[in-house]
Amino acid sequence: xxxxxxxxxxxxxxxxxxxxxxxxxxxxxxxxxxxxxxxxxxxxxxxxxxxxxxxxxxxxxxxxxxxxxxxxxxxxxxxxxxxxxxxxxxxxxxxxxxxxxxxxxxxxxxxxxxxxxxxxxxxxxxxxxxxxxxxxxxxxxxxxxxxxxxxxxxxxxxxxxxxxxxxxxxxxxxxxxxxxxxxxxxxxxxxxxxxxxxxxxxxxxxxxxxxxxxxxxxxxxxxxxxxxxxxxxxxxxxxxxxxxxxxxxxxxxxxxxxxxxxxxxxxxxxxxxxxxxxxxxxxxxxxxxxxxxxxxxxxxxxxxxxxxxxxxxxxxxxxxxxxxxxxxxxxxxxxxxxxxxxxxxxxxxxxxxxxxxxxxxxxxxxxxxxxxxxxxxxxxxxxxxxxxxxxxxxxxxxxxxxxxxxxxxxxxxxxxxxxxxxxxxxxxxxxxxxxxxxxxxxxxxxxxxxxxxxxxxxxxxxxxxxxxxxxxxxxxxxxxxxxxxxxxxxxxxxxxxxxxxxxxxxxxxxxx
Amino acid sequence: xxxxxxxxxxxxxxxxxxxxxxxxxxxxxxxxxxxxxxxxxxxxxxxxxxxxxxxxxxxxxxxxxxxxxxxxxxxxxxxxxxxxxxxxxxxxxxxxxxxxxxxxxxxxxxxxxxxxxxxxxxxxxxxxxxxxxxxxxxxxxxxxxxxxxxxxxxxxxxxxxxxxxxxxxxxxxxxxxxxxxxxxxxxxxxxxxxxxxxxxxxxxxxxxxxxxxxxxxxxxxxxxxxxxxxxxxxxxxxxxxxxxxxxxxxxxxxxxxxxxxxxxxxxxxxxxxxxxxxxxxxxxxxxxxxxxxxxxxxxxxxxxxxxxxxx
Numbered sequence: 141x142x143x144x145x146x147x148x149x150x151x152x153x154x155x156x157x158x159x160x161x162x163x164x165x166x167x168x169x170x171x172x173x174x175x176x177x178x179x180x181x182x183x184x185x186x187x188x189x190x191x192x193x194x195x196x197x198x199x200x201x202x203x204x205x206x207x208x209x210x211x212x213x214x215x216x217x218x219x220x221x222x223x224x225x226x227x228x229x230x231x232x233x234x235x236x237x238x239x240x241x242x243x244x245x246x247x248x249x250x251x252x253x254x255x256x257x258x259x260x261x262x263x264x265x266x267x268x269x270x271x272x273x274x275x276x277x278x279x280x281x282x283x284x285x286x287x288x289x290x291x292x293x294x295x296x297x298x299x300x301x302x303x304x305x306x307x308x309x310x311x312x313x314x315x316x317x318x319x320x321x322x323x324x325x326x327x328x329x330x331x332x333x334x335x336x337x338x339x340x341x342x343x344x345x346x347x348x349x350x351x352x353x354x355x356x357x358x359x360x361x362x363x364x365x366x367x368x369x370x371x372x373x374x375x376x377x378x379x380x381x382x383x384x385x386x387x388x389x390x391x392x393x394x395x396x397x398x399x400x401x402x403x404x405x406x407x408x409x410x411x412x413x414x415x416x417x418x419x420x421x422x423x424x425x426x427x428x429x430x431x432x433x434x435x436x437x438x439x440x441x442x443x444x445x446x447x448x449x450x451x452x453x454x455x456x457x458x459x460x461x462x463x464x465x466x467x468x469x470x471x472x473x474x475x476x477x478x479x480x481x482x483x484x485x486x487x488x489x490x491x492x493x494x495x496x497x498x499x500x501x502x503x504x505x506x507x508x509x510x511x512x513x514x515x516x517x518x519x520x521x522x523x524x525x526x527x528x529x530x531x532x533x534x535x536x537x538x539x540x541x542x543x544x545x546x547x548x549x550x551x552x553x554x555x556x557x558x559x560x561x562x563x564x565x566x567x568x569x570x571x572x573x574x575x576x577x578x579x580x581x582x583x584x585x586x587x588x589x590x591x592x593x594x595x596x597x598x599x600x601x602x603x604x605x606x607x608x609x610x611x612x613x614x615x616x617x618x619x620x621x622x623x624x625x626x627x628x629x630x631x632x633x634x635x636x637x638x639x640x641x642x643x644x645x646x647x648x649x650x651x652x
Numbered sequence: 653x654x655x656x657x658x659x660x661x662x663x664x665x666x667x668x669x670x671x672x673x674x675x676x677x678x679x680x681x682x683x684x685x686x687x688x689x690x691x692x693x694x695x696x697x698x699x700x701x702x703x704x705x706x707x708x709x710x711x712x713x714x715x716x717x718x719x720x721x722x723x724x725x726x727x728x729x730x731x732x733x734x735x736x737x738x739x740x741x742x743x744x745x746x747x748x749x750x751x752x753x754x755x756x757x758x759x760x761x762x763x764x765x766x767x768x769x770x771x772x773x774x775x776x777x778x779x780x781x782x783x784x785x786x787x788x789x790x791x792x793x794x795x796x797x798x799x800x801x802x803x804x805x806x807x808x809x810x811x812x813x814x815x816x817x818x819x820x821x822x823x824x825x826x827x828x829x830x831x832x833x834x835x836x837x838x839x840x841x842x843x844x845x846x847x848x849x850x851x852x853x854x855x856x857x858x859x860x861x862x863x864x865x866x867x868x869x870x871x872x873x874x875x876x877x878x879x880x881x882x883x884x885x886x887x888x889x890x891x892x893x894x895x896x897x898x899x900x901x902x903x904x905x906x907x908x909x910x911x912x913x914x915x916x917x918x919x920x921x922x923x924x925x926x927x928x929x930x931x932x933x934x935x936x937x938x939x940x941x942x943x944x945x946x947x948x949x950x951x952x953x954x955x956x957x958x959x960x961x962x963x
Contacts, residue, residue, distance in 0.1 A: 214750070399746075429957075
């Protein structure tokens, strides 16, 4: 997975740990999702907080166990291979939902819709007329030289100009309480099944608080996804055959692929199930070959077609890309979308929004220094101890320097690497992520969280009112990636503002 | 319409589930029979091991049973069968209902648990009883929650094909001409239990336990779900449904082979069987099942593409 970290300024290691759950929850210096600066419970957390305070440590532990049990039963697991046996582990999941009030969500929703619209217009442009490059808004070599830029996509018709049909953007909330976009994921973002599974679990864990809070439902996501995928071929096939393409059962996100296929009611195919003949894509069924119209692929660009991209790939189908070029099948997300979530291009997204939409960005970026610019490079080198420096091409926390945590030697080594190839690096200030209450070893403690909402874009652009909240379960850690000990929790988006804990509620509201 | 790979997985899911159930039952009956120090106990062990293709008892009955159930290096053990069943189910997770999946996953986690060996040693009868009961829950969940369409039918074909083969090798262990004759009352009762046939048998033939009746019941009974006639008629039924949508099936079409086997069992009777010896018919059943298996592959799963490409 991608990085979910800017880094950290101040440890919460120093905040006192709580001996028991009944005691006060004491957040550290970061913005806390539940407790306001003065120590009051934020209004939108009132229902949950009062429910939690009536539960003892034992009851909470029981609920946590019940939650883990249900994940294990459903097979929402990954396999850990040991010396003589393989054991199944669940992805760590915290039982307390993270809650967002309606007005905050309204801004996020508007901001993400605006952002994805602009990014899709950007993709349509750079794979078409390249007007934005001619106008010098984004440096030409930055785009055309990016490894994720796919020349093969040039001048290819993409319905609705919707290149990134499924997008999962990572948002973080800084100390001022404002959300900012840390990165966009336009390739094959994952995690939506955890959003749905967490919701299912939290309804069983806190049914009354859920009802009282007036939470907006996320369960329509699979139909909306299917509608989005179908909308990509409506102008040439009235009732398209949609499939989900998975790398297979050993992929860490396999559960999600199967889950989405099952809930959309469409076949889950692997590369070996597909046959390309005369630029048409077919799948091998028990009754012969059957035409495929839309492929929701969960396989990276590089692997979808050995004839066009990586030759050693057996995860795709030979000839798939030609069939796509011929307009006989739609691949979602379109190949080459990665160029718009490139770490260096990221710095230009606010300009991209202004350029295409003539609007100011609703959600800000994190301030980003491009080492390719000499002035910014010297600023970065002078402030290595305060910045997070990232390699443009890398993800998943690799090729990254977290200045405040690094030793002097690590910093000087990294400075040499940056000087040798400045174009390959960007830097951002360290941002303290907000915290939310989590149950850790029987105690309720603050842990850093981020927010990954999911945006669908086809004929229409829709933001599902919910998100995956990723949690850094290690004390004080800002790393939320699942590969590095991160977990997740449900995210409640409220239908309307609640009063100040006075029982006024939006129960039974379905926002749409 | 379903993917060929998916049909393959569902077919094997059915086979592995049936195998796990049958082996658990052989093991529990074998362990039970050896509680009494009688010849019947030794006979039951011989029948059970011979039914799974082992010729001699290497260690004690308990070790033999433990191997059949928990040996992960044996591809046919209960734990291996359940692991493979689950692996297949995971590959077609989108095709089976959550209820069905959860039963299998739960059972898998139970037999893969690090304490499984200890639980088996502590109380093997309860352990095996629970496995069989869980398999029944799985089958019940599949029956009551899945649509009885193509997915379910492929699972059923796998299950009944496996069953026909398992029951015929159990019968061969007792009634083939080259097997030692089994006359001991208790050994025959144990054999009926291994086929899960004791109670249904008693309702038809009362407590007169006769080899001739057992053979008649387990081969020809039309209502008993583990008789070979019942299993073959189910195979034929599901395959005919499945084949309806396939064009261009050749002479070796699986539903034709299944129909022929079914007819053969319809029009044979126990008198004939006794006259010629049961071995022949049982061998025919095993061979025909293998041919049907092959034909299923050629028709539904690994067919040559040239035949099916659009003109």
